[in-house]
Amino acid sequence: MIKDSIQQQIPASEAHIIGVIGDEFSNPYTVKMLNQLTRQLNARGYLTLLLNVDSRHSYQSVLQKARQLQVDGLIFLATLFSDELLIATEALPGVPAIHLSGSLADSEIVSVDGYAAGVEIGRLLLSQGYQRFGYMQGQHRSPTHLRQMEGYTASLDAAEKRLDKVLAAGGDDRQLAYQVMMAYLKQARASERINALFCESDVLAFGAMQAIRDFGQGTHIGVVGFDDVDEAGSPGWHLTSWAPRCDLQVTEALNRLLENRSDNHGAWRQGELRLRHSHLAKEVQGEMAKCGCASRH
Secondary structure (H helix, E strand, C coil), X not given: CCCHHHCCCCXXXXXXXXXXXXXXXXXXXXXXXXXHHHHHHHHCCCEEEEEECCCHHHHHHHHHHHHHCCCCEEEECCCCCCCHHHHHHHHCCXXXXXXXXXXXXXXXXXXXXXXXXXHHHHHHHHHCCCCCEEEEECCCCCHHHHHHHHHHHHHHHHCCCCEEEEEECCXXXXXXXXXXXXXXXXXXXXXXXXXXXXXXCHHHHXXXXXXXXXXXXXXXXXXXXXXXXXXXXXXXXXXXXXXXXXXXXXHHHHHHHHHCCCCCCCHHHCEEEECCCCCCCHHHXXXXXXXXXXXXX
């Protein structure tokens, strides 16, 4: 059900400016989503106002500037603070807001079905014969990310396996993922080390894969990411990843924000696995001989 903040359709007489709020416009998935969002806003006759937030002070400051420009709505591309919606409501009373991708549990959100994705990723890794399973998380534990992990764990439970290790990177950052993965590889006994890893974003997967490659010693860990950013398909990674329908998510978010129209069970909740090399078991790596991707050790 659409929340009170977006109960009324935005009048056509308003400024036709939509504020887009984020904190990492360098993140490849954020850029991917932003490309879709700006194209669709342009097609609907709206201008995009980017609001780059790196602190609570900057958040309040950009909201005041957005108020001066009389923005017609806000779209969040990231979860910033636990009280971000309260602050936005106080600064911009009557301006509707919606979240794309991960968000707080009590906010209006348009995001992929993370549970179904986690289940399918778990089944994929199980099909490769792996016995010890890990999960790497970032910093913001959004409902979407929690559901990814729940679905992944459920698929392991169904196969009488367990989630053996959760690695916390402390942020959706490649270098942080590299550091936490390398630390784990150095301290874990080879006989007890995970041999399959689901990362809640491709950025984390890139860092983890680089650490595995640099660690060497014949170590092989099957890796699956989430987001299917452009770099995932490059020869340097060949990362298997879950691909959400960004185009349909943006359409749904704008339908809700601008037209008070929603489809709670639409195809925007779905996605698909893009199968490449990174998830494959070591026994079948012979077929990758000409690839040169980071999955080979």
